[in-house]
Amino acid sequence: MRKRSVKMVGATREGDASQDGRAIVTRQLRKEFDDLVAVDDLDLTIGKGTLYGMIGPNGSGKTTTIKMLVGLLKPSSGTAEVLGERIPLKGRISDIGYMPQEMAIYTDLTVSENLQLFGSIYSMGQERLLERQEELLSMVDLSDRGDSLASQLSGGMKHRVSLACAMMHDPEVLFLDEPTVGVDPELRMGFWHHFDDLKARGRTVVITTHYMDEAVRCDIVGMMRQGKLIAEGSPRDLMDRSSTSNLEDAFMAFSKGVAE
Amino acid sequence: MKLKRVTAVARKTLRSLKHDRRTAGFLVLMPLFMIAIFGYTFGGELKDISVYVVNLDEGTVNGSASASMIDELQSRDVLRTLEPSWPDGYAQSVDSVVDNVRNGDAWAVIVFPQNFSSNVESAIDGPADYLSSIQGILWIYIDASNPNIASAIITEVQTTVQRVLLTQYDIASPVLISQDMVYGEDAEFIDFFAPGVMGLAAMMVTFMLSIISFVHERSTGTLDRLLTTPLTEGEIVAGYAVALGVVGLIQSLVILSTAILLFQVQIVGSALLVLLVVFLLGVGNQGLGFLLSSIAKNEFQAVQFMPLILFPSILLAGVFWPLEAVPDLLRPVSNFIPLTYAVEGCRSIMIRGWGLGEVWPEVTVLVCFAAAMLLLSTYGLRRRR
Incomplete structure (x- = not known):
């Protein structure tokens, strides 16, 4: 695990983020829906090669933040950069991958056709595409289901296909919104091994999750509540600061303002 | 715009149709x-x-005009002539035959009165003061609830009368209408509406598929x-x-x-050229479906748009009736419906x-x-971000 101090992660500096090892920088990022503030002046800095976990209850602004970063929602105010480019991305859009919370795969296509669609969108060559397809299908344990229509798969399987689609072009930054929902524990372990691999190859992975116990596997965990980052740091650090033994309790402590 | 990405989207769309056998079958x-x-419905005459x-005509020494007319009617196949069974009393029986029309068993009753032939003859031989003589009168009791059938019966009877007058009495109308078909020689009704149905089918399906x-x-x-992804809005639409x-x-x-x-x-x-016209219509309607899909929140709402778009097109675009x-x-509504132009174009070509x-x-x-639909849908999609 890469060692980095909490302070440095939270810091915001001027300059091109791509030059200084920062994959994502948001400053005063805000999103309002009518009179609801979904994301409240968020300052976030995520270093390259980080496995970053966003945790927090429903409605805490995790998904909205990600949607702004991938260009699906326009911020009400504030700015954000991904790989040094201001959102919405244009030049670097090929370097991000996104797995939305809803499964968002084409259920009227087969599993392989879904992967091929995303591969060809990124102009992957046929050979590379098939190679990658095989690799990912085995990672999500669907090697024998390549020719099945996605509509015939179980919910968990669809989720796995969705994850594979997001990873097809091996992006530098991967946004995964609840990737482990409906995935059985054994396979979930496999996923996390894979995320570690990605990190080892210098990829940045941003994951939102409900499962606090999984978040322990992240390098840095950002705890969100009501559109704000209430605490951020390595899991160990967060537990120490809140004198708790797990992230769930730590989250409760930070929510109540007990810690810090 | 990158061709490879456009084909990726196109291929994906066609592939999903291929997997959905029922929809694919439906499309064909x-x-x-x-x-x-x-x-089959409109094509047949x-x-x-x-x-x-009802022939009450007693004829003259020269023969019977009514009999010739009935023969002529029977030699053609538009009308099927039925003989009434004869109860007693003429006046009563005509009325009882008309009951067949009243209760829907027949579309019309044609009555040749007693002195039909003699009146016809005296009108022909009579003084030049034509109107003062008594003409032969032929009665038709008709169920005109279906205007097509009613006018077919009347046309048929008129044609028959003219023929018999010509062949039997050497009387021709002083005016002869000479037809010279500039276009559409041998054209039947189906030739007229086949291009319309083609445009209509293409439009219905592309619109429906697109919006859904x-x-x-x-x-x-x-x-x-x-x-x-790097896909642009334009590439998705294309x-x-x-x-x-x-x-x-x-x-x-x-x-x-x-x-x-x-x-x-x-x-x-x-x-x-016909296919080109249909292709353009399909592409345009695809765009229209796309635009309206942004207003519809779910499939059910999308379905509600269909009659809104389809009915005016079916009725006002000249598919089955001429624009006239x-x-x-x-x-003005007709002029705003793209199908109008596609149908007109296909018809002129075919x-x-x-x-x-x-x-x-x-x-x-x-x-x-x-072009307008594609640009608008691209713009609409871009605005979403």
């Missing part, structure tokens, strides 16, 4: 069904209309997902346009070949044998329609 069979149903003939697919893409989140344009083309081929094989529809002009039959008030040199106004309108 629906136009087949439409043309067959319309062809009216035939075997039941009418009762896009509502689905929006509600399942796949559209969002596409927008986070990919769909190509795919649905191809679907429209396949349908037109089905309709064209069915119309030719089954109903001997004539294509005087270029079939390729559209009331003045609604004419019946009149016109080429691009003549149908360019229709083609231009369709090109503009398609």
Whole structure:
């Protein structure tokens, strides 16, 4: 695990983020829906090669933040950069991958056709595409289901296909919104091994999750509540600061303002 | 815009249709069904209309005008003449025969009165003061609840009378109408509406597929997902346009070949030009479906748009009735319906044998329609971000 101090992660500096090892920088990022503030002046800095976990209850602004970063929602105010480019991305859009919370795969296509669609969108060559397809299908344990229509798969399987689609072009930054929902524990372990691999190859992975116990596997965990980052740091650090033994309790402590 | 990405979207759209066997079958069979149903219903001329003939005419020494007319009627197949059974009392019996019309067993009763032949003769031989003489009067009691049938009966009787007058009494109308068909020699009604049905089928399907697919893409989140890739809005729209344009083309081929094989529809002009017109219409309607899909929140709401778009098109675009039959008030609406131009274009190509040199106004309108729809949907999609 890469060692980095909490302070440095939270810091915001001027300059091109791509030059200084920062994959994502948001400053005063805000999103309002009518009179609801979904994301409240968020300052976030995520270093390259980080496995970053966003945790927090429903409605805490995790998904909205990600949607702004991938260009699906326009911020009400504030700015954000991904790989040094201001959102919405244009030049670097090929370097991000996104797995939305809803499964968002084409259920009227087969599993392989879904992967091929995303591969060809990124102009992957046929050979590379098939190679990658095989690799990912085995990672999500669907090697024998390549020719099945996605509509015939179980919910968990669809989720796995969705994850594979997001990873097809091996992006530098991967946004995964609840990737482990409906995935059985054994396979979930496999996923996390894979995320570690990605990190080892210098990829940045941003994951939102409900499962606090999984978040322990992240390098840095950002705890969100009501559109704000209430605490951020390595899991160990967060537990120490809140004198708790797990992230769930730590989250409760930070929510109540007990810690810090 | 990158061609490779456009084809990726087009291929994906066609592939999903391929997997959905029922929809794919529907796309091919629906136009087949439409043309067959319309062809058999409208294609045949009216035939075997039941009418009762009551002949009370006693004739003259020269023969009977009514008998000749009845023979003539029977030699043709539009009317099926029925003999009433004879109860006693003439006056009563005519009325009882008309009961057959009243209760719907027959469409008309044709009555030749007692002195029909003699009145005809005296009118012919009578003084030049034509009106003062008594004419032979032929009564028709008719159920005009179906105007087509009523006018067919009347035309048939008039034709018969004229023929008999000519052959038996050497009386011809002083005016002869000489017809010279500039276009559409041997054209039957099916030749008129086959191009219309083709345009209608292509339009219905591309619009329907487009609006449903896009509502689905929006509600399942796949559209969002596409927008986070290097795919541009224009590429997504273009990919769909190509795919649905191809679907429209396949349908037109089905309709064209069915119309030719089954109903001997004539294509005087270029079939390729017809397909081009249909392709443009398909692409435009795809765009329209796309635009409306942004207003519809779910598939159910999307379905509600269909009659809104389809009914005016069916009724006002000249598919089954000529535009001249559209009331003045609604004419401007006809002019705003792209299908109007597609139908007019296809008709001119197929019946009149016109080429691009003549149908360019229709083609231009369709090109503009398609371009406007594609640009608007691209813009609409871009605004979403």
